[in-house]
Amino acid sequence: MTDFENTITCLYGDEGRLWLENLPNIVNNLAHRWQLSELHPIDNLSYNYVMSGWQKEKPIILKLGCDPKSFKNEIQALKAFKTFGAMTVLDQMEDVLLLERAQPGLSLKCYFPDHDLKAVSIACEVMKKLHTAPYPEYEFPTIKDWLTVLDKDHELFMPQLAKARVLKNELLNTMEHSILLHGDFHHENILEHEGEWKVIDPQGVIGERAYEVGCFMRNPKELIKHPDCLYFLKDRIHAFAKHLDLDPVRIAKWCYIQAMLSAVWSYEDNLSYESALKFVSLFEQLLDASWGF
Numbered sequence: 561m562t563d564f565e566n567t568i569t570c571l572y573g574d575e576g577r578l579w580l581e582n583l584p585n586i587v588n589n590l591a592h593r594w595q596l597s598e599l600h601p602i603d604n605l606s607y608n609y610v611m612s613g614w615q616k617e618k619p620i621i622l623k624l625g626c627d628p629k630s631f632k633n634e635i636q637a638l639k640a641f642k643t644f645g646a647m648t649v650l651d652q653m654e655d656v657l658l659l660e661r662a663q664p665g666l667s668l669k670c671y672f673p674d675h676d677l678k679a680v681s682i683a684c685e686v687m688k689k690l691h692t693a694p695y696p697e698y699e700f701p702t703i704k705d706w707l708t709v710l711d712k713d714h715e716l717f718m719p720q721l722a723k724a725r726v727l728k729n730e731l732l733n734t735m736e737h738s739i740l741l742h743g744d745f746h747h748e749n750i751l752e753h754e755g756e757w758k759v760i761d762p763q764g765v766i767g768e769r770a771y772e773v774g775c776f777m778r779n780p781k782e783l784i785k786h787p788d789c790l791y792f793l794k795d796r797i798h799a800f801a802k803h804l805d806l807d808p809v810r811i812a813k814w815c816y817i818q819a820m821l822s823a824v825w826s827y828e829d830n831l832s833y834e835s836a837l838k839f840v841s842l843f844e845q846l847l848d849a850s851w852g853f
């Protein structure tokens with residue numbers, strides 16, 4: 561079983577297995593309907609089945625998801641960010657997206673590890689543009705909704721959960737004004753397209769700007785194995801704070817909370833949570849040492 565098949569069956573059980581079995585049929589029908597050719601799955605599949613190909617002369621991406629609910633938010637967020645830095649949606653159905661394919665499509669991952677802060681400065685420019693999108697009419701979830709997951713007890717992470725709860729209450733009670741956030745803003749979701757950097761794969765969540773930084777901090781996946789991981793995190797926090805005029809301690813606190821959220825989500829979905837938990841401990845070290853924040 562591939563990692564992708566494993567993720568889908570862990571998340572969706574029998575429904576996921578059935579969806580995987582039907583994929584070739586679904587793709588054939590879509591190819592016929594939208595006149596698509598040369599469809600090939602991309603290398604880094606994670607939660608959705610993503611194929612690159614062509615619609616006549618136009619380079620496209622076909623994205624299929626097993627969960628129509630999360631797709632609904634993604635489609636609405638892509639629409640809301642349409643003129644604020646998101647890739648263009650060419651067509652859509654309940655659980656399928658047809659997107660313009662980024663050209664050349666490099667992701668911000670290409671700057672890791674040698675030019676890491678270059679990726680941060682590009683990410684900040686992308687973020688500034690995204691965050692000027694008008695407050696949406698569609699009812700997106702809020703970060704407060706997402707963080708209720710941390711109120712459930714899990715034997716495995718009680719001390720970390722206790723700290724995350726204190727921090728979450730503090731930050732939620734002192735939030736800057738709320739806006740629409742991308743919600744999954746990391747290197748592989750920021751792509752170069754015709755000389756600009758564009759986002760794909762937004763989850764769409766309402767919250768404050770500083771929240772958006774957390775997910776970027778835990779990526780790319782290779783970061784956690786790097787011997788200087790802690791120093792990368794420290795430098796990134798300083799750089800984000802400077803570019804976005806944010807409080808570095810507040811950023812570090814959101815990072816702690818979100819690493820915990822990621823660990824709990826993975827644990828609940830029977831996926832590996834170890835690297836998220838390592839980040840929790842690294843952010844704790846940064847907060848304790850204060851690192852000149």
Ligand SMILES: Nc1ncnc2c1ncn2[C@@H]1O[C@H](COP(=O)(O)OP(=O)(O)O)[C@@H](O)[C@H]1O
Nearest residue numbers: 606607608610621659660661662665748760761
């Ligand atoms: N519009 C696009 N142009 C170029 N590549 C894309 C595009 N959309 C997705 N990809 C590629 O497919 C990968 C997975 O797509 P993504 O929408 O992020 O799916 P997931 O929700 O599974 O993370 C991306 O990291 C990127 O490499």
Ligand SMILES: [Mg+2]
Nearest residue numbers: 748749760761
């Ligand atoms: Mg993605």
